[in-house]
Amino acid sequence: MESLDFHTARALLDWQIELGADECISDAAIDRYALPDRLPKAAVKEAKPHLTKGPVKMEKRDAAAEAQQAAQSATTLEELRQAIDAFDLCDLKRGARNMVFSDGIAGAPVMIIGEAPGREEDRIGKPFVGAAGQLLDRMFGAIGMGRGNADAPIYITNTLPWRPPHNRDPKPEEIAMMKPFLLRHIELADPKVLVVMGNWACQALFAKRGITRLRGHWAEAVDKPALPMCHPAYLLRNPAAKREAWSDLLMLKAAVDK
Numbered sequence: 001m002e003s004l005d006f007h008t009a010r011a012l013l014d015w016q017i018e019l020g021a022d023e024c025i026s027d028a029a030i031d032r033y034a035l036p037d038r039l040p041k042a043a044v045k046e047a048k049p050h051l052t053k054g055p056v057k058m059e060k061r062d063a064a065a066e067a068q069q070a071a072q073s074a075t076t077l078e079e080l081r082q083a084i085d086a087f088d089l090c091d092l093k094r095g096a097r098n099m100v101f102s103d104g105i106a107g108a109p110v111m112i113i114g115e116a117p118g119r120e121e122d123r124i125g126k127p128f129v130g131a132a133g134q135l136l137d138r139m140f141g142a143i144g145m146g147r148g149n150a151d152a153p154i155y156i157t158n159t160l161p162w163r164p165p166h167n168r169d170p171k172p173e174e175i176a177m178m179k180p181f182l183l184r185h186i187e188l189a190d191p192k193v194l195v196v197m198g199n200w201a202c203q204a205l206f207a208k209r210g211i212t213r214l215r216g217h218w219a220e221a222v223d224k225p226a227l228p229m230c231h232p233a234y235l236l237r238n239p240a241a242k243r244e245a246w247s248d249l250l251m252l253k254a255a256v257d258k
């Protein structure tokens, strides 16, 4: 193969990772065009004794019950992080590079619930580190709060801990499967108020979508006041909605300072 410059080689690798080929299983590439169409008879015979006769019995697992059990048995945030990491019934886990649990200061009065990790969050393993995250930091900075601000901290997590492929919308069954972990996360972090960002977080916590109607009105989730707000990614696409987001931030600050 002719040699490639660094940037081309890197772009090709990124492309393969996007396609899901993110694991090296052999030192040398296999030329599959050069393989014989059929296996030699001896190899087929060799393989046969391993095949079982009749239908293979698959053990049916109850994902909702397992998620509920794993979430409830966590008694600290660290145990919850480990329980999510060990949970292998959500297909999103297989396509993700990292599990994204939280950022900010646990125990903060404000807990922000986003949607799901995007490309940057998946790469780094922290929520809201891409363009939407930078806007989120500026928004909360404007009311004197921040994920690294010990005097007025915030705590951030997502509805889903793994990136949906190509940033597609979460599926309702993925949200339902991971919901016990989200509810337990809120219980263990025990904030004073929740900020529920965007439609998918509203779907998980209120079983409702329609963020432009829901925003700006206090609701309740896990026995806590919860303020739905437009997601910063939406605000990046619709800058005119920033005016309403500012009014929501002032509402939030008033509730926290009360």
Ligand code: URA
Pocket: 114, 115, 116, 117, 118, 121, 126, 127, 128, 129, 130, 132, 133, 158, 233
């Ligand atoms: N959008 C989200 O909802 N969460 C993230 O972590 C990043 C982008």
